[in-house]
Amino acid sequence: MTKVHDLYDVGGQSPWVDDLKRSYLAPGGLDVLLELGVRGLTSNPTILAKSIEAGHDYDEQFADAVAGGESVDEAYWDLVLHDAGGALALFRPLYDSSSGGDGFVSVEVSPTLAHDTAGTIAAARALSSRVDAPNLLVKIPATLEGLPAIEEMIAEGRSVNVTLIFSLGRYAAVIDAYERGLERLVDAGGDPSGVASVASFFVSRVDTEVDRRLEAIAAADPGSTRAERALELRGTAAVAQARLAYALFHERFSAPGLASLVAAGAHVQRPLWASTSTKNPSYPDLLYVDSLIGPETVNTMPPATIDAFADHGAVARTVDGDVDGARAAIAGITEVGVDLDDVTSLLEVEGVASFAKSFEELLDELRQKAATLGVDR
Numbered sequence: 001m002t003k004v005h006d007l008y009d010v011g012g013q014s015p016w017v018d019d020l021k022r023s024y025l026a027p028g029g030l031d032v033l034l035e036l037g038v039r040g041l042t043s044n045p046t047i048l049a050k051s052i053e054a055g056h057d058y059d060e061q062f063a064d065a066v067a068g069g070e071s072v073d074e075a076y077w078d079l080v081l082h083d084a085g086g087a088l089a090l091f092r093p094l095y096d097s098s099s100g101g102d103g104f105v106s107v108e109v110s111p112t113l114a115h116d117t118a119g120t121i122a123a124a125r126a127l128s129s130r131v132d133a134p135n136l137l138v139k140i141p142a143t144l145e146g147l148p149a150i151e152e153m154i155a156e157g158r159s160v161n162v163t164l165i166f167s168l169g170r171y172a173a174v175i176d177a178y179e180r181g182l183e184r185l186v187d188a189g190g191d192p193s194g195v196a197s198v199a200s201f202f203v204s205r206v207d208t209e210v211d212r213r214l215e216a217i218a219a220a221d222p223g224s225t226r227a228e229r230a231l232e233l234r235g236t237a238a239v240a241q242a243r244l245a246y247a248l249f250h251e252r253f254s255a256p257g258l259a260s261l262v263a264a265g266a267h268v269q270r271p272l273w274a275s276t277s278t279k280n281p282s283y284p285d286l287l288y289v290d291s292l293i294g295p296e297t298v299n300t301m302p303p304a305t306i307d308a309f310a311d312h313g314a315v316a317r318t319v320d321g322d323v324d325g326a327r328a329a330i331a332g333i334t335e336v337g338v339d340l341d342d343v344t345s346l347l348e349v350e351g352v353a354s355f356a357k358s359f360e361e362l363l364d365e366l367r368q369k370a371a372t373l374g375v376d377r
Contacts, residue, residue: 004037006315012295016040021051025086039102042300045355049362088133095135106161108139111355120149137161154181159196167344192266202275210237240326272298294319
């Protein structure tokens with residue numbers, strides 16, 4: 001037993017790994033992480049790009065696919081779904097033993113569809129049908145255009161990882177979409193117990209942008225009370241907002257509508273803390289793990305953060321320990337002049353753009369690889 005096991009057994013939180021690469025399917029990969037206490041897996045286009053571009057693990061499968069007549073885009077999805085399928089098989093026993101509570105693997109629709117509702121729905125259906133595994137979560141971004149797609153997938157009985165949530169307002173809209181989808185599913189005679197969903201709230205990026213603005217405020221008025229307060233508030237926004245998201249989670253899933261759906265067999269849509277590696281080296285390396293532990297949550301961590309938690313993490317219920325302090329921190333940040341609505345809007349735009357850029361760059365890399373391997377089409 002490790003501290004990673006204790007996250008779940010004591011803290012009620014499911015630790016997932018935020019990484020996927022071909023080597024994980026071999027002995028010494030995901031099997032070791034499962035033994036360490038990891039209970040699920042996520043990835044994103046940037047991680048996938050790094051995995052495919054590094055080394056030659058994918059060359060043979062890619063060359064065969066393109067030589068066989070597939071486009072580079074089609075071959076890319078072959079690579080991704082091969083790895084996802086292997087991961088799904090390795091996590092399936094956990095999914096079964098937890099009665100569908102964990103053991104999930106997430107696969108993201110093309111990030112170029114983030115503002116295309118119809119395209120996202122079609123892509124999510126195709127992924128869900130092609131993989132056909134009960135522990136698959138199709139990742140859909142929480143853009144305004146993504147919200148109807150999330151509702152539609154839930155209504156069709158498909159499980160969803162809602163990604164790129166940065167604000168409390170958008171998180172509330174995601175919960176609304178989940179509730180509407182479940183209502184439609186039940187009204188159509190479907191079984192809600194077979195549908196799972198997590199709401200991925202991105203954490204560290206909030207501190208990065210808010211801290212930048214707090215430091216700019218302090219630099220513009222050095223030595224003032226406002227400047228001192230701005231500097232004191234650095235490193236508080238992300239955890240405070242996540243704690244308020246957890247409070248909202250409890251409030252909404254205790255309300256009559258969702259509570260009745262849960263009583264009918266539906267799963268709660270667990271908050272998932274994403275982007276939890278610490279970006280500022282002056283902050284504790286486990287700031288976004290130790291501070292956000294609580295029942296019915298997920299924390300998806302890169303391997304280095306999992307190792308760090310296994311080494312020196314602290315297991316205690318912290319996510320709802322100081323909600324009043326979280327509200328005070330958010331109020332203070334607003335009072336000194338940081339527009340949090342502007343921050344979260346910017347982060348969504350940057351997040352979508354970053355994933356789309358990684359995706360397009362990877363396809364360009366694969367086109368070059370096809371030429372190098374002599375299978376250019």
